[in-house]
Amino acid sequence: xxxxxxxxxxxxxxxxxxxxxxxxILFVMSDDHTSQAVGVYGSRLAKLNPTPTIDKxxxxxxxxxxxxxxxxxxxxxxxxxxxxxxxxxxxCPTLNDPLPxxxxxxxxxxxxxxxxxxVIGKWHLKALPSTFDYYKVLQGQGxxxxxxxxxxxxxxxxxxxxxxxxxxxxxxxxxxxMKGHSTDCIADSALEWFKEKRDPNKPFFLKLHFKAxxxxxxxxxxxxxxxxxxxxxxxxxxxxxxxxxxxxxxGHNDELLPFVGTSVGxxxxxxxxxxxxxxxxADQVDHSLSDDGIKRQTYQLYMKAYLRCVKGVDDxxxxxxxxxxxxxxxxxxxxMYTGDQGFYLGEHDYIDKRWGYEEAMRMPFIVRYPKANTxxxxxxxxxxxxxxxxxxxxxxxxxxxxxxxxxxxxPIIETGKEPADWKKAAYYHYxxxxxxxxxPAHIAIRTKRYKLIYFYGTGMKERxxxxxxxxxxxxxxxxxxxxxxxxxxxxxxGVIAELKEELKVLRKEYxxxxxEFAYNAAIEKFWDYDDADRAEAVELSNQVVQRHKDGTWPxxxxxxxxx
Ligand code: CA
Numbered sequence: 001x002x003x004x005x006x007x008x009x010x011x012x013x014x015x016x017x018x019x020x021x022x023x024x025i026l027f028v029m030s031d032d033h034t035s036q037a038v039g040v041y042g043s044r045l046a047k048l049n050p051t052p053t054i055d056k057x058x059x060x061x062x063x064x065x066x067x068x069x070x071x072x073x074x075x076x077x078x079x080x081x082x083x084x085x086x087x088x089x090x091x092c093p094t095l096n097d098p099l100p101x102x103x104x105x106x107x108x109x110x111x112x113x114x115x116x117x118x119v120i121g122k123w124h125l126k127a128l129p130s131t132f133d134y135y136k137v138l139q140g141q142g143x144x145x146x147x148x149x150x151x152x153x154x155x156x157x158x159x160x161x162x163x164x165x166x167x168x169x170x171x172x173x174x175x176x177x178m179k180g181h182s183t184d185c186i187a188d189s190a191l192e193w194f195k196e197k198r199d200p201n202k203p204f205f206l207k208l209h210f211k212a213x214x215x216x217x218x219x220x221x222x223x224x225x226x227x228x229x230x231x232x233x234x235x236x237x238x239x240x241x242x243x244x245x246x247x248x249x250x251g252h253n254d255e256l257l258p259f260v261g262t263s264v265g266x267x268x269x270x271x272x273x274x275x276x277x278x279x280x281x282a283d284q285v286d287h288s289l290s291d292d293g294i295k296r297q298t299y300q301l302y303m304k305a306y307l308r309c310v311k312g313v314d315d316x317x318x319x320x321x322x323x324x325x326x327x328x329x330x331x332x333x334x335x336m337y338t339g340d341q342g343f344y345l346g347e348h349d350y351i352d353k354r355w356g357y358e359e360a361m362r363m364p365f366i367v368r369y370p371k372a373n374t375x376x377x378x379x380x381x382x383x384x385x386x387x388x389x390x391x392x393x394x395x396x397x398x399x400x401x402x403x404x405x406x407x408x409x410x411p412i413i414e415t416g417k418e419p420a421d422w423k424k425a426a427y428y429h430y431x432x433x434x435x436x437x438x439x440p441a442h443i444a445i446r447t448k449r450y451k452l453i454y455f456y457g458t459g460m461k462e463r464x465x466x467x468x469x470x471x472x473x474x475x476x477x478x479x480x481x482x483x484x485x486x487x488x489x490x491x492x493x494g495v496i497a498e499l500k501e502e503l504k505v506l507r508k509e510y511x512x513x514x515x516e517f518a519y520n521a522a523i524e525k526f527w528d529y530d531d532a533d534r535a536e537a538v539e540l541s542n543q544v545v546q547r548h549k550d551g552t553w554p555x556x557x558x559x560x561x562x563x
Contacts, residue, residue, distance in 0.1 A: 022114070022203040023369065024333040025392055026324075029081075029207070030313050031074060031122055031214040032353065033339035035364040037310050041065075044233040045303075045345070050310050053318040054337055054366065061335070061368030062377045062413055068426040068446060069385045072341035072353045072360040074124050074214075076431075077385055081340075082106045082125070084389035084404030086427065088512040093431045093460065098126030105401070106389045107131040107205075113396045116202040118193055121186040121209035132207075134197055136189050138182070139172060142211050144218035147185055148177045181220035182211045183309070187316035191323055205396070208320065213309030213343075215352075216278050223308035232303040235481075238264065238295075238346040242483040245348075246470035248440055248455030252541040259548060260467075262437040263349045264302060265295025270438065270556060273351055274298045280305050299346050306345065334395050335368040336388075347481065352437040356428040356444035356453050357482050369395075372414040380448060381418040383409050384426045405510060424448075427506045431519075433459040433467075434555035440467045441519065445503040449477055452499040456522045457540065463521035466554070467544060468537035471529055473499070500527070 036043035039051045040058040069077045071087045079085075079092030079099050084106070087093040091103060107117050108131050119129045123137035128150055136151045148158045151174070158175040162168055178185040190208050198204055212219075237244065249260050263272045274285055274294045281301035285294060317337075324330040342360040344350040353360040363385065383391075386406035393400060394408035412418055428444035441460075444453040453472040457465025473486045473496055486492045507513040513520060526533045547553040 024203050025205045026333050026335045027207045028337045030210040030339050032343045034343035035362050036345050038364045050307055051314045053314045057368045058366045060375050062374050062379055064365040065380045066382045067363045067365035068361050069341040069363050074340055077340040080385040081388050084386050084406040086510050100127045101131050104131040110205040113398045115205040116199045117205045119207040120189050122211040144182050146179055147182045148175045150174050151176050183312040183316050187319050210313050212313050213306050217305035217309050219308035220312050226308050227304050235347045238349050244483050246472045247468045247537050248470035252538045255545050260438050261350050264299050264346045266291050273302050331370050337366045338363050354430050354439040367413050374416045377416040381412050382426050431460050458519045458522045461518050463518050465522050468540040469526040
């Protein structure tokens with residue numbers, strides 16, 4: 001009997017030792033937290049010191065300077081991270097697509113590797129994250145104040161009145177309510193999980209997802225005076241578009257500026273932050289001002305609300321970090337911080353995300369793992385959100401599964417060096433053509449030096465464009481803010497031909513170039529962009545204006561009526 005107990009104990013100790021060799025993994029993701037609002041990325045906002053906690057983690061770890069999302073919008077980016085696959089393959093190319101348990105690969109693989117798994121906060125993939133040992137997640141976007149969460153094992157019933165649509169009352173089963181601001185509630189829930197549910201005999205994998213700073217930027221009341229007396233610096237290209245964009249984004253002779261891409265000021269007639277009644281600053285805009293005056297004022301109101309939400313995230317992250325330190329877990333935990341994509345803070349007079357331009361496509365990505373000995377390193381290797389799952393699994397000792405399309409960059413984090421055979425480009429694809437924020441669908445390829453973007457002008461199920469197709473090329477070394485589209489500059493014909501070829505090769509490799517995707521017909525047709533294609537683009541630009549005039553524009557019609 002005694003012998004059996006000893007053998008059992010020895011077995012448990014051996015298992016414990018094997019697990020102890022594996023680091024804990026804390027993956028922290030905020031919603032729409034863009035690199036311009038992370039101090040360590042050194043933007044015009046860095047001097048406001050928006051993120052001292054995140055910057056401290058970065059100073060003890062590595063900063064990925066070229067981390068990109070494949071599809072800059074919430075649900076698709078989250079699905080890329082959970083599956084290690086590109087949007088056309090993982091079944092979640094739009095905001096409306098669920099990620100069912102059978103495709104929640106990352107949590108399943110982590111569990112197989114012996115990890116205790118948990119996800120807390122904003123999930124936004126519709127199907128419940130039932131493959132995690134523990135979940136406590138907001139329903140859809142969730143509420144900023146007094147949020148409720150679906151929680152593992154809960155039998156609670158929550159009744160809520162919807163804030164939009166017909167304002168019906170709905171019942172949510174398996175849910176729990178909390179009081180206070182969502183960022184505080186999510187950090188509280190993580191601390192409660194650590195204290196009451198964490199199994200000290202297993203390494204943990206926790207996905208901690210803040211809802212903030214997603215729109216509409218409702219911050220906790222304690223931040224009301226934060227930045228109150230500060231004039232937030234404006235991006236120069238909020239006022240002067242220079243040679244930015246193309247007929248796809250500006251229209252023929254700029255005729256589509258009122259219709260493409262939602263704006264800070266009144267440029268976009270349908271939707272902008274100067275008139276949106278859902279913003280917290282709606283009653284503070286002085287509509288007697290000039291267009292420029294309103295834009296200037298709205299920008300300040302917008303930035304302050306956004307940065308107050310960011311401050312709440314940073315302060316709450318510190319509470320979690322302090323707990324890890326107090327419990328002796330800090331140095332055996334890989335800590336990753338990211339946003340699910342970037343976000344526009346007025347650059348090019350845009351709001352929201354979705355664009356394949358730098359502000360939206362770039363993700364902040366910071367990794368702290370002291371055993372890597374690369375503290376304070378900045379790395380310019382190109383990594384994509386499909387690479388995050390393979391990297392986390394690599395830290396857990398799991399080889400990248402065959403079905404994942406991404407690659408582990410753990411060796412790059414550990415050495416600060418990029419292997420010769422590492423990927424040379426990121427692949428981008430935004431598919432929700434003209435939905436919500438009036439962005440035409442596009443694909444793009446981004447190397448360290450250049451970005452080539454291709455607006456192909458159709459929705460997911462159409463073969464012919466209804467907005468003007470166009471290509472754009474930016475030289476990011478000389479033009480990091482993408483103010484000068486070089487596509488028609490003959491000096492770059494060779495660069496364009498090479499990038500187009502590379503884009504073709506990537507699309508084939510990722511299995512996204514086939515006829516099963518209707519939009520590929522349009523992608524093929526306008527690929528060479530000859531004179532006939534250009535003439536058709538002008539015609540389509542004129543048609544967009546005409547369809548707005550005569551009320552036959554097919555996109556965003558319902559929302560327009562409501563506003
Ligand atoms: Ca997001």
